[in-house]
Amino acid sequence: MDFLSLITPLFLVLILCGTMIGIIFGAIPGMTATMAVAVCLPLTYSLGLENGLALLLGLYVGGISGGLVPAILLNIPGTPASIATTFDGYPMTQRGEGESALKVAIFASLFGGLFSLVVLYLFAPALADFAIQFSYVEKFLIIFLALTVMAALSSSMLIGIFSGVLGILVSLIGAYDVSRGGNGEYRLMFDFMEPYLSSGFSLLPVLIGVFALSSILIEAEAGVPENAGARKIALDQGKKFHLSVFSGQWKNLFRSASIGTFVGLLPGVGGSAASIMSYSQAKAFSKNPRSFGKGNPAGIIASETSNNGLTGGALIPxxxxxxxxxxxxxxxxxxxxxQGIQVGPLFIGDNLEIWNAMIVAMLFANVCMFAIMYFAIRHIAKIVTVPKYILLPIILMMCVVGSYTINYGIMFDVWTLLIFGLFGYLAYHIGLEIAPFVIGFILGPSAEIYFLKSLESFGTVSIFFTKSWIAVVLWVLIAISIGLSVWMSRSGARHHDET
Amino acid sequence: MTGLFTKLGLAAGLALVTATSGLAQDLPKNLRVVIGSTSTGGDTYQAASFVADAISKHFGINAKVDAVGPTEAFKAIARDRRGTTIMIHHDQSYLGHLYGVKGYEDIFATYKIGPTLTINPGNAYLVPKKSPYQSISDVLDAAAEGTRVRVAIQPGGVSEIGFSALKNAAKIKKPGSEKNLVPVNTGSQADKDQLLFDGQADVINGSVQSNEQYTRLPEDDQKAMRFIWLTAAQETLDQVNEAGLGGTSREALLQYATPKSSVTLDGEKDFTFDKDFFIIYNKDIDPALVEAIDAGLKEIYAEGAIEKSMKDAFFVPHFMPSKEATTYLEKKRDDYRKVIEAIRE
Structure with missing residues (x-):
């Protein structure tokens, strides 16, 4: 219990401050948990390792959680891992249930965070050994599984697939990165674009462009009606939040938290894949899959439990x-x-005090996150009552600032924001689906690298079916996901014909 | 009255000249240090942090490290002649050009080379603990006997130069046997480790810092590894702390480096590679600024605190002022060019 001496008032204050700052970073479009941690990393010099970690872990938990606020209230994912939160969160806000949706998301986030923390504490070394059973092949299949949700997210399966494939294609613009084992050759671009696109389009500006800027353009096109007050979304005029919303959701909670933790422990797969996979699985196993995307709290629970489940999971490897x-x-x-500390397979055994201090920091950060967000909700949710002619220019400014700073001041990222804002606006008018496009864009590079490296390593396509029992299980899940999409598409078409 | 104005004008002019000449030698109050890596967990960020921290304290300025990656870092210094942005990178900056990686220009022609700062002596090659290869000589022998040996590297730079040296040594040992050393091109250290765990590589490039703990695992652990070669020169390794790193002493590390583990360069001398970190400036930077940083770093290294911090973190301090550093790095570049060209023939 020597580690208890490390838990000083400063340690706790740093976690609290870190969580608070992290929530703010997560809530501002274009700013992420990653950025918050990067900005504060040099402070670990002066704070020392334990106190530094307290601050950084607070920022991590807060940053991941803060993304739910704009996702639910404004339909702008604050972080890439909150994309799936927008699918049902924003429809609830439009129904006047924004505050309720936020509370659902916060409870789900707390559950996901604590679940992954318990898993981290009890099973870290064993799960790390399990994680290394996932080679390029299994990682590709996980990405493929997440990609199968594209079709199910759209009103039309074909348009969903087309939008998703377009997203994958756009994500591959630029060099086949040598730092990931590629050959450094440029794809899908002309040589004169090299100064701008050698590394491709940055994720965050694309994300903010298609979600936030396009919405602003669509709103601008609609103009400000004379009775603007009537169009304003009322605050919590719909169903009130009650914990009973979680009854019948235990399977969803545990499944999503497990998926989040599990995906977190696989290096290189990422939080976006976790929340998208959880969302698709919640939909696949739901008795009422059609209600997803229309304001079903189960969708928020799946996404937010999963992306907070990632926090403990990602610490395992x-x-x-x-x-x-x-x-x-x-x-x-x-x-x-x-601080000159080696992190590797012997870290936990060699540094028990730091390990225990980190567990306490994570626990306290999750509690702080819940307390701060839950009690601030009434004030946060009021954002939807701000008239749009005031709110939208502020959001636009934050989007531009966020895009410019995400890669430490690259002007092309602002152009990316504008380009994809226009793209999102056009997509809205011509009927393309934004969610599958973004999912394709996020997962495309990983899908490419894992697919090619699998073939380079094993030399045959059959390896995707024969590599391991894990691959077989993943194929079963992929088949269920695709089957569900086809079934929904066909029964939807039939329903449409009947009406 | 006219005389008074003349005197005032002269005084003001003198003050202005003095102030301007003073400014030319002063560092900007805010100094952005961009690095050629996007990782904040790697050695480049660590080396840059040591230097940025020391510069901040010594000059009383605010120096901040930004992990922007090579492409953006080169762009950032290319557009800043004032010296408010400098870059810290390592041998990758010229090796990338030698290997023809897009985005890497000839740094000696395009930029101004600043002082060298430190060496990471940890560049290593490892095999699974159960591997039949006990040493790097075993790997070369196997290639000479016709066995295909797969080596996981990140192509186009520091990770590949040791592999190129291995191919060169194999060619010298038995021409044609270099074809039996097959690169498995991959990305991060995690990817290289995973290839070893999967049995998809026989040898991986790694580092003492990243892989030392894996070498202490029991042999029946799937993750257990063994060093077979460190590329650092013996005189470089001689300077690391006696305790080495983790559970591996300096003495133990020396077993894996030349002359005990030999990869020949030309049949006589052994190949060595020390990963040097150095500053890169805009080509047209004010020479007074370069001199100011050289002089400041000379004092910083003479004080000794930075050397201790570096050694504690398994770096070898290696300060060399800009002019000497340029000559030193150009020679290094020429030596490695020969290795790369030898195996291209």
Whole structure:
């Protein structure tokens, strides 16, 4: 219990401050948990390792959770991992249930965070050993499984698939990155574009462009009606929040938290895949899959439980193998290296005090996140009552600032925001689906690298079916997901014909 | 009255000249240090942080490290002649050009080379603990006997130069046997480790810092590894702390480096590679600024605190002022060019 001496008032205050700042970063479009941790990383020099980690873990948990606020209230995912939260969160806000949706999301986030923390504490080394059973082949199949949700997210299966494939194609613009084992050759672009597109389009500006800027353009086109007050979304005029919303959701909670934790422990797969997979599985196993995307709280529960489940999961390979599980823990590893601490398979045994302090920090960060967000909800939710002619220019400004700063001041990221804002606006008018496009864009590069590296390593396509029992299980889940999409598409068409 | 104005004008002019000349030698109050890596957990960020922190304290300025990656870092210094942005990178900056990686220009022609700062002596090659290869000589022998040996590397730079040296040594040992050393091109250290766990690579490029703990695992652990070669020169490794890193002492590490683990360069000398970190400036940067940083770093290294921090983190301090550093790095570049060209023939 020596670690208890590390838990000082400063330690707790730093977690609280970190969580609060993290929530703000997560809630501002274009700013992420990763950015929050990166900005504060140098502070670990002066704070020391334990206190530094307290701050960074607070930022991590807060940053992941904060993304739910704009996702639900404004239909803008604050972080890539909150995309699936918009699918049902924003429809609830439009029904006047924004506050209720936020509360559902916060409870789900707390559950996901605590679940993954328990898993981290009890099973970290064993799960790390399990994680290394996932080669390029299994990782490709996980990405493929997440991609299958594209069709199910759309009103038309064909348009959904087309939009998703277009997203994949756009994500592959630029060099086949040598730092990921590629050959460095440029794809899908002309040589004169090299100064701008050698690394392709950045994710966050694309995300903000298609979700936020396009909405602003659509709203601008509609104009401000004379009775603007009548169009304003009322605050919590719909169903009030009650914990009973979680009754019947235990399977969803545990399944989504498990998926989040599990995906977190696979390096290179990412939080977006986790929340999208959880969402698709919640839909697949729901008695009423058609209600998803129309304001079903189960969709929010799946997404938010899963993306907070990622926090503990991503720390498993970091602390048990020295391999970061996601982009944020990749920065977190810097806190250890800056202090000259080796992180690897012997880290936990060699550094029990730090390990226990981290567990306490994560626990306290989750509690702080819940307390801060739950009690601030009434005030946060009022954002939807702000007239749009005031709100939208502020959002636009935040989008531009966020895009400019996401890669430490690259002007092309602002152009990316504008280009994809216009694209989102056009897509709305010509009937393309934005959600599948974004999912394709996020998962495309990973799908490409894992697919090609699988073929390079094993030399045959049959390896995707024969590599391991894990691959077989993943194919079963892929088949269920595709089957559900086809069934929904056909029965939807039949329903449409009958009416 | 006219005389008074003349005197005032002269005084003001003198003050202005003095102030301007003073400014030319002062560092900007805010100094952006971009690095050629997007990782904040890697050695580039760590080395840059040591230097940025020391520069901040020494000059009383605010120096901040931004992990923007090579492409954006080169762009950032290319557009900043004022010296408010400098870059810290390592041998990858010229090796990328030698290997023909897009986005890498000839840094000696395009930019101004600043001082060298430190060496990471940890560049290593590893095999699974159960591997039949006990040493790097075993790997070369196997290739000479016709066995296909798969080596996981990240192509186009620091990770590949050791592999190129291995191919060169194999060619010298038995021409044609270099074809039996097959690269498995991959990305991060995690990817290289995973290839070893999966049995998809026989040898991987890694580092003492990242992989040392894996070498302490029991042999029946799927993750257990063994060092077979460190590329650092013996005189470089001699400078690391006696305790080495983690559970591996300096003495133990020296077993894997030249001369005990030999990869020949030309049949006589052994190939070595020390990963040097250095500053890169805009080509047209004010020479006074370069001199100011050189002088400041000379004092910082003479004080000794930075050397201790670096050694504690398994770096070897290696300060060399800009002019010497340019000559030193150009020679290094020429030596490695020969290795790369030898295996291309």
């Amino acid at each position: 970091l602390l048990s193998l020295g391999i970061p599980g996601d982009a944020t823990t990749a920065i977190l590893i810097g806190a250890f290296t800056l």
